[in-house]
Amino acid sequence: MIRQFGPETGLLLIDVQKGVNVFDHWGGGSTGRRNNPEAEDRMRALLNAWRAGDLPVIFTRHDSREAASPLKLHLPTGAMIDGFEAQDGEIIIEKDVNSAFVGTDLELRLRQHGITRLVVAGFFTNFCVETSVRMxxxxxxxxYLAHDACATCNRIGPDGTDYDPQVLHDISVANMHGEFCTALETGTLLGLVGADAPALERVQGNE
Structure with missing residues (x-):
């Protein structure tokens, strides 16, 4: 059962950087587009709730190895989206691959802070979010995945098929839910912050 979120529950916000909205890079040139325009508002609601509850917050910042990527920390597009700047005491993880755990000290930082439960949101659902959730x-x-507080872009397949971002998002969530995480809506997760939070069933496990 899922019970109220306490200090063992960290909010992990993945790559909430301005460059995620450079759609012509991520989505395949002129066809570039994104799903879920409400994702940032839902992430802000989660962030505000975690801060109000004095719960641990972790941000990742992606500093890509790819020459053309807008997610480079020395570029303006590598900056955090307005309203997602870390505050004193919050954990910042800089990474250069999809997973928040590879080549970083994230696991060590989580252990140091006694964090055993993660609520994950951010960009992109089928790239860095999914890789980090799987790990x-x-x-x-x-x-736990705040699936309606994540988003992705369309992708062009090897045969030229333009895959809709909502389809990619939905399939990614379906891949994760029940195997690597429990996917819940933001409103449900917000309801678990507080002393009177209800118990909910946990749905996840490994084969």
């Missing part, structure tokens, strides 16, 4: 689940963290 978190495999590493034994009690992992």
């Amino acid at each position: 978190a689940g495999n590493m034994g963290y009690d992992t």
